[in-house]
Amino acid sequence: MADFLSAYSIQYWLESAPQGYLEGTEFGHLPGEEEPKLLQGDPLIHEQALRTTVQLVVGERCALSASSGLINAAPDEASKRFLATQTLDEARHVEVFTQRLYDLGVQKGELEDVIRRYANPNLVKFAEVLLEKVDKKDFVAGVVGQNIVLEGMAFNVFELMHAANQNLNPKFAHTLSGTIADERRHVGFGENRIGSLIRENPHRKGDIERMQKEMSYWMLATFADSFRSAPAREEMARARAQAGPAAAPSSWHGVDLGKADPEEMEHVLADTVLADFKKRLGRIGLEYQSPARP
């Protein structure tokens, strides 16, 4: 265990993250990059950007609370140190996504009101399931909930958003690429560290699998709300036409994001995340539980 954890040391983190892919960035993007004018000029697209960014802030606040809360519950010093780096990663994510809200025109004094107004209640329930485990200092369930379920979801959501924005909004795409690199490290730690703990505590499997099922349900409900309230395909096409041909989005998991309607995007995201859960949970000896579809 000690050898694998050496790849998660603070020295390694300093060299790979702040001195690596974050070097020269400002709030996660290149200095001088701005949100595209389209976002400021079109009320529908602007509100959608605010709503999306609020969910990112809510998710990252939950991740910050969970990773910092798990430090006290970690059974060994190396895991505590890794969680310290994850805590700072999550705080940085809170900072960069909060800054995006400011860049989108939210005033500092109205930040919490905007977050309350747009926070998806299903995402809040998702966070509550995880934070209850953290409050009880349940390290095994907490790391599965945080580093497999929450981070696995975030990783795929960020990748989808990155694909959709890399031509339309390079500033946001750059911010996302740094967070994706962080999430990849977090998911790796979860898989590596928890596998051995699950083998040592097989009686915990049922309880943790139930947590995964419940968190997955609230995640799907969040996706459903987000995509079903998204601007219709025609509206998005109109906005993209305004932005010009260079703004054409890429495809993601075989779906052309420029042509897909919200329902199709919801399905590809949900299916990708759930397939990922199944694969990762299998690797650590847990059986994936299918959630009800909201």
Add this chain to the structure above:
Amino acid sequence: MAHPLERDPHQLPPESFLEEVHSFAFWFDAVQGYLGDLEHGHRRETPEAVLSPLEREHLVTVLCNYCVGETAALEGAGGLIQIAPNRHAKVFLATQTVDEGRHLEVLTGRLRELGVEDPEAEIARRGSRSLQEFHRRLLELVRGRDWIAALFAQNVVLECMEFAVFALHAKRADPRTCEVLSGIVKDERRHMGFGENELGRRLRDAPYARERLRAVRQELDALVLGSFEETMDAIGTPRADRTELGSHYLAAVARLGFA
């Protein structure tokens, strides 16, 4: 936007000042200045001193006790994030958490350099009971969600203790230990500054809280001074040399206005 080091945060209005100095970017620019060329807290080329078996034994005991303090600081800072009253404080405490984790890492790294094969077992064996009791009490304050008392215990009492001990030890230590401790002391200054600033504003708005902090301090001072005694007993420090450390700690707390 100007690079954080190119703009003077003191020119900013109070709210923007806090946002700036408690940010990830500000933290990174601060630590980059003194950690940039180090590996495990010291320069790669710094030579290992030749220590006698007794000197090595004493150094291992002292470093194990530092690790107990840093573990308390790591767990305390992580826990404080949960109860911090605003985003700036949470982000600052996240930077402090990784600082404390780094301290623990470089100190256990130093133990390994000194030939300790299982630092965790050695720390458990050599850690002072007073320090372990301090650790327990700090986490109790954090779990009780007592922001002012827990922050005082962590960012004033514990940080002042570490600052005093490490600064004094660095003056006499072998070259590698000296570099490791000097880097840690630079972080502690930032942590003490945050505690002083945050508590100063809270006490201005709620002066009655000062009485509560006095009681917390009375309890924790006994544990701090007790841990000094235990460690000095373990390494055989002569009685005549013992007052300096306690005085350094008390002076550090007094400088922050909590005498």
